Amino acid sequence: MEVKKPVIKSIPYAEFKDNETLEKIVEELHEGGVNVVCGSLDQLINWGRSNSLWSLTFATSCCGIEFMAVGCARYDFARFGFEVTRNSPRQADLIMCAGTITHKMAPVMKRLYDEMAEPKYVIAVGGCAISGGPFKSSYHVVKGIEEIVPVDVFIPGCPPRPEAIMYGMMQLQRKVKVEKFLGGRNHKMTAEERRQAMEPIVVRNVPEDFDPKEGLKED
């Protein structure tokens, strides 16, 4: 059976930019063959997933205020299912990187991204997250978060208008709708990386005179 084109209610398919990327994903799925049962379950699950993407509260600078404004009463992204923002990366589906990432913040952001459970997505909101933005000539700014994490959607603007942020969220929803969830999931890490992450951490440089029972009293 065929994977259907992703539908967002009330906005015609032809009006979205960049339909080619999604059509390519769909073509690759069709080439592999889509099993009837898995295909229908995929559609059901993807419908559920795309309409309830919960993002991590991650806002470093000015775009964060526009992100908060999108969440508030006038623009309200809860209509799209982005109901709550989760504070812990373990519970979040998506990280909307709103704001500049500096060299000092880069390892922190990578750690947050690594802590998220798959399937996870990244949206780069604003010029700073896409390419460094107005701070491109600085000595302390990462020139686009694509250097650190793989990005799914880029939303340009400085800051992007709330309507633009919502358009970017809808693009992500469409991308989630065409993904294959069962029978070969879309993982961000390769099989090799996953195996490495599951290896136990072994400490090898323990000093000779280390006594683990030092200081503990006999019970």
Next chain:
Amino acid sequence: MKLENIVLTNANFEQQMQELRTKKNFDYLVTIVGEDFGEEGLGCIYILENTATNERTSVKMIADKVGNDFVIPTVCTLWKDANLLEREVFDFLGIKFLGHPDMRRLYLRSDFAGYPLRKDFKAQEGYSMDDEPQDDYTNEYYIDKEGKLAVKKNRLFTDDDFVVNIGPQHPSTHGVLRLQTILDGETVKKIYPHFGYIHRGIEKMCESYTYPQTLALTDRLDYLSAMMNRHALVGVIEEAMGVELTDRIQYIRTIMDELQRIDSHLLYLGCCAQDLGALTAFLYSMRDREHVLNCMEETTGGRLIQNYYRIGGVQDDIDPNFVKNVKALCTYLKPMVKEYTDVFGDNVITHNRFENVGVLSKEDAISYGVTGASGRASNWHNDVRKNHPYAMYGKVEFDEITATTCDSMARYYNRVEEIRQSIRIIEQLIDNIPAGDFYVKQKAIIKVPEGQWYFSTEGSRGEIGVYLDSRGDKSPYRLKFRPMGLNHVAAMDEMCRGLKVADVITVGAALDFVIPDIDR
């Protein structure tokens, strides 16, 4: 104001600074500007104010060279905010302050190589993705008997200390701030703030931009006082060039500044509630903030980043509907302000969480340089609009809101009252905007005469100042922004001793700082 620096040398520095502090009562250290003066060497300019007479003065001190190091004696015993301000100068210029108990970098990573604001700094390619190395010890420098620079190690954490990192990613810290909190159970023993997670190097970038290009970055500093930031930068350039502005420009700027202040205070009221866990109050104030943004957006085109003022005036004339919309906004907002106190401010839970939390006495507030409504809650009359009037503030009537209880509740109520005062200022000005030019034409290439100037405006959170050192080129030689929030976070350590961990968030929320303003 044009800075006429009192030049001090190593011989009389300590004694003169002591005299300025005690005998002449210059008790407010506005800022310390570290600068690479070129041939003279590295040095600092200290801008001081006497809070009783509002007289300002400035001191210039060139660092002594000891071997390969540059040293200046510390003043952190005289003014408490010098603690963090001197760390900032060390971070960017490498000047070591003798006798400072904690001489570490403030913004950049502890393993960062080089000092960015020196003129011979070469940026390294690439950056480390490893975690920043954390040390248990810090350095204190002094000159030993042979005249060489020696270092004493001070302990930051003892073995028994339980350290919790609040941040940098945390929903309640108004940006990316890391507070290393030493706890004893739930009680706070000490807080070490770590900045720099949003340090974008704006001051260094401005040194290679022309004057009109530097304006673009100011809105991104404290984006909730975008107009006031720009006003400070445009004000210092115009003062240095001697530009005469028309009355229409001054009226428009004052009205826009006050609209921005209302916008920022509304967000503050909402975020204060959100940080305490009352998420609904956030939606109330953001709803009204959208009305303010509508008024500004019609004229400037931007909701958050306005890009409205420029050197010599404003970008474009006000929209024909502006006057009508602003008057409708004022009529709408006046009863709404009462709603915020009904919903959140007068709530018994709010009072229990805010009263007597984060107490800062008046002397401490002045010593830490806590300006803005937070400092006024400690009964310090520090409103720049009253003390050093600019634009139309000298000619309108408004009250400076102060309180005597010095706690977070007073800071909250101050800002609610300030919204009312801002509406009052706008109503006095909105009907009388005089006709005239909205832009006084400047030359194509703007060059500022040689000299040093400092100009400050009252931002939503305190005094935003801009220091400009010009050598007559079309780019500034040194441009420094006085951050409003740095002093607030510096005072947090003392305010939070003995409080519970949850109160740290409360104190931070009520103080109202924005981290990109601190980090620049």
